[in-house]
Amino acid sequence: MAFQKAVKGTILVGGGALATVLGLSQFAHYKRKQVNLAFVEAADYVSEPVNREPPSREAQILTLKNTSEFDVLVIGGGATGSGCALDAVTRGLKTALVERDDFSSGTSSRSTKLIHGGVRYLQKAIMKLDIEQYRMVKEALHERANLLEIAPHLSAPLPIMLPIYKWWQLPYYWVGIKLYDLVAGSNCLKSSYVLSKSRALEHFPMLQKDKLVGAIVYYDGQHNDARMNLAIALTAARYGAATANYMEVMSLLKKTDPETGKERVSGARCKDVLTGEEFDVRAKCVINATGPFTDTVRKMDDKDAAAICQPSAGVHIVMPGYYSPESMGLLDPATSDGRVIFFLPWQKMTIAGTTDTPTDVTHHPIPSEEDINFILNEVQ
Secondary structure, three states, X not given: OOOOOOOOOOEEEOOOOXXXXXXXXXXXXXXXXXXXXXXXXOOOOOOOOOOOOOOOHHHXXXXXXXXXXXXXXXXXXXXXXXXXXXXXXXXXXXXXXXXXXXXXXXHHHOOOOEXXXXXXXXXXXXXXXXXXXXXXXXXXXXXXXXXXXXXXXXXEEEEEEEEEOOOOHHHHHXXXXXXXXHHHHHHOOOOOEEEEHHHHHHHOOOOOOOOOOEEEEEXXXXXXXXXXXXXXXXXXXXXXXXXXXXXXXXXXXXXXXXXXXXXXXXXXXXXXXXOOOEEEEEEEEEEEOOHHHHHHHHHXXXXXOOOOEEEEEEEEEEEOHHHOOOXXXXXXXXXXOOOOEEEEEXXXXXXXXXXXXXXXXXXXXXXXXXHHHHHHHHHO
């Protein structure tokens, strides 16, 4: 996607990464509604960083205050917002990025820590003959390979074991996992394989020994979502984007377009959360990349705007490290209510989750007892 220098104040709606880790996430399932997007031309690429070291926050805020007008203002410092800022600034556009909390403090740091095509999505694509689901899996597997290549310090292949408790499930899941390898094509990390019951119990001794038949191991990617988000934001800053956290958008600025006579968004009124100081940041284009808070920003533009997001909560719990080996995860494909649960090693601990339930948007979400008990019961 390319940006143009005169986008006429269009608000582009974006979201953060869609999952959570070590707690609760809120993410948005967007209803299919038409959104006016700007079709734009690429500016000149910037091949070398402007700053060897990112400027201090004070210097960044001075830039936000003293710049008469930016080409692009991005609201939201999650994975999507930081990515938009990096994309824009490396195309030669004068770019600003503001985030109300820490970078990656929301959904973008609370994922299952996996980069995967989605075994479950492939199953749906085959069962329902859904070509769109298939294309999504194909694209995700391509991006998995890309991420492992460009950020090997933050990403790595991870074997995941699928326990089998009925003999007829062994060929069923084996065919499904092999199809997953096949769809990945040249991007397949490593071929899947079958484990005997005894070998499976060596990796996960807490499995039900009397019912276990064997297991299948396949490979997906694991990555540090928070560090990836920070790396993108820091890179944008090094290339010259005015980037500031703890900078809350209070309202959107508007002005009349001389060509059409209509009001258009021309920036935002920002507040430094640390000092309480407020000032205007003007821009030709404003990008809304606030994840579950997308509708909040949209209503700053039009208070009667219909909601396009359905917030959902995904809960993970952190368990002692002995629940999983350091180099292998586990997938339970058939929980009591049909959902999938992962048990994944992470920083000497084990992450178990996730859930997916409707919720209200809050700044500091907390998991419900019901979701916690669901995960614990499935563990048992």
